[in-house]
Amino acid sequence: MGPVSGVNERQADPYLQWSRQIEKNASGAGMKRAEEKTQDSQDVKEKENNLAEGAMNVPARRTRDEYIPETKGDADSKRVKNEKSEKSEMWRCSTDKVDREIEKLKKQKAELEGKLSMEKDERKIQELERQLSQVERELSQKDNDTYRKQHMEMTKL
Secondary structure: OOOOOOOOOOOOOHHHHHHHHHHHHHHHHHOOHHHHHHOHHHHHHHHHHHHHHHHHHOOOOOOOOOOOOOOHHHHHHHHHHHHHHHHHOOEEEEOHHHHHHHHHHHHHHHHHHHHHHHOOOHHHHHHHHHHHHHHHHHHHHHOOHHHHHHOOEEEEO
8 A cells, every 4th residue: 555645745835836837937938839738748747746846855934043142241231130120129018007007906805895894884885885896897807818918018129
């Protein structure tokens, strides 16, 4: 059993096909029409064979690499730029202000709980319970990582 045609063939470069066709047309312009008619079937076969052989030797895509020489000064300037960019990207994050605020709320909560346990007047108890629930809500909102990240202070070094 013979090989399957076209399986391992490279894709023909259209420019090469076009240029070879023009060359053949230019060289064959001096030939007489009668000779062309008799050899027409042979020429077609030859053209197909030549195009297929030429396509095997030429890659389908042409790529060009461009070498740009790098001088010593360019390397130093790139290194300096990289060092500057690294330094400029340094940030310092501080959550001290948020932590102090949370500590203040915790102390206020403890103080309100102490006052509530000592109080005997119903009206003052209700007022202290209202204040205590407000402080607890605020504390539950602020005492988490999300709040700390949103309210941290960023300082560029």
